[in-house]
Every structure is written in C-alpha cells, then in structure tokens.
Amino acid sequence: MRNIWKLATILLLFICLFLVYILVDKQENSSTENGLVSLNEKVKAEAEYNKLQNPIFGADNNDYFYQNPTTIEFLMNEYDFDTIPKNKVITREIKFINSGKNPYFITDIKVSCGCTIPSYDTKPIQAGDTGTVKIEYNSAKKSGFNMNKLSIFGNTEPKEKPVYFKIYVKSN
Numbered sequence: 787m788r789n790i791w792k793l794a795t796i797l798l799l800f801i802c803l804f805l806v807y808i809l810v811d812k813q814e815n816s817s818t819e820n821g822l823v824s825l826n827e828k829v830k831a832e833a834e835y836n837k838l839q840n841p842i843f844g845a846d847n848n849d850y851f852y853q854n855p856t857t858i859e860f861l862m863n864e865y866d867f868d869t870i871p872k873n874k875v876i877t878r879e880i881k882f883i884n885s886g887k888n889p890y891f892i893t894d895i896k897v898s899c900g901c902t903i904p905s906y907d908t909k910p911i912q913a914g915d916t917g918t919v920k921i922e923y924n925s926a927k928k929s930g931f932n933m934n935k936l937s938i939f940g941n942t943e944p945k946e947k948p949v950y951f952k953i954y955v956k957s958n
Contacts, residue, residue, distance in 0.1 A: 854888035854941070855941050855943050856888040856889065857884075857886040857942055858883065858938075859882060859885050860881070860947070861881045861883070862949075864949070865950070866951070866952055867951055869955075870925055871956055872929060872956065872957050872958055873925060874925050875922060875923065875925070876923050877920060877922050878951070879919070880918070880936060880949055881916055881917070881919075883917075884913050884914060885914075888941070889910035889913065890911040890917065892917070892919075893939050893941075893945075894938075894939040895939070896939070898935040899934050902922070903922045904919055904921050905920045906918070919938065930955060930957075931953075932952065932955060933951075933952045935950055936949050936950070936951065
C-alpha cells in the first residue's frame with residue numbers, strides 16, 4: 787500500500803511539472819504572437835542599432851576607429867594654473883599633439899572634480915596636429931591647494947590618457 791502512495795505522489799509531481807512546462811512555453815509563444823518583445827530581444831536589437839550608429843559600440847565591426855589606433859602626448863604632464871581668488875571662474879586650455887600616424891578621435895573626457903567642466907571639438911585630430919581641451923574651473927567651493935585629474939579617452943592604447951592640473955585658491 788505504501789508503494790502505491792509513493793508511485794501516486796511521483797506521478798502527480800511529473801504531471802505538475804509537465805503542466806508548468808506547457809504553461810511557460812505557451813506564455814513565451816503568446817508574447818511574440820501578441821507583438822510583445824522580451825527584454826533580452828530589445829537589448830540585443832538596441833546593441834545592433836548602436837553598432838551601426840556609433841563607432842564606440844562597433845569594435846567587432848573592425849571599423850577604421852578600432853583598426854587604426856594612434857598616440858597622443860600632452861605638452862606638459864602637469865599644468866600649473868597659479869593662484870586665483872575664491873568665487874572666480876577661469877577658462878584654460880590643455881593642449882596635446884597627435885604623435886601617431888592615424889587621426890585621433892576623442893570619445894569621452896572625465897574630470898576628478900565637479901568644479902571643472904571640460905569641452906572639446908568632436909572633429910578628429912590629424913596626425914601631427916595639435917588638439918585642445920578647454921576647461922572651465924569654478925573656485926566657488928574651493929580653498930587652498932587643489933590638484934585635479936583630466937582623463938581623455940579615445941583610440942589610443944591604453945584608451946585613457948590622464949593629465950593633471952594644479953591651482954591655488956586664495957580665500958578673501
């Protein structure tokens with residue numbers, strides 16, 4: 787008698803698993819029939835679209851941007867912007883030279899402090915030419931000696947090229 791209960795329990799378990807499988811399969815099929823798209827399909831479609839639109843996403847396409855890395859060199863590794871009064875905004879330029887054989891494309895710029903706002907020209911810098919990154923430094927919430935890092939990302943190896951600038955903010 788005990789064996790019959792065990793057999794009935796196992797059989798009932800298999801039937802439940804089979805019904806769950808059918809319901810899940812039917813739900814997946816009905817979502818594509820109703821025009822609904824799963825999240826994975828949407829992410830894959832967006833990635834494919836981005837590869838066509840933006841060279842940053844196209845590494846596997848072996849496009850010009852990734853086939854031809856270059857090198858850049860800053861005119862100085864550390865810039866000294868001297869002393870400025872508190873609550874003043876200054877604008878400075880940080881220059882670099884494309885010392886490689888291929889055009890240089892800036893893909894991103896990051897700074898170590900929110901007091902610095904970088905801007906740059908999106909045109910490629912040809913081999914041998916000089917590029918410029920303009921920075922706007924706001925000393926409103928600063929005092930004393932400050933050292934900040936500016937990182938330029940592009941088609942170089944390694945991708946990040948850092949440069950530092952120091953500034954002394956004099957309190958009134």
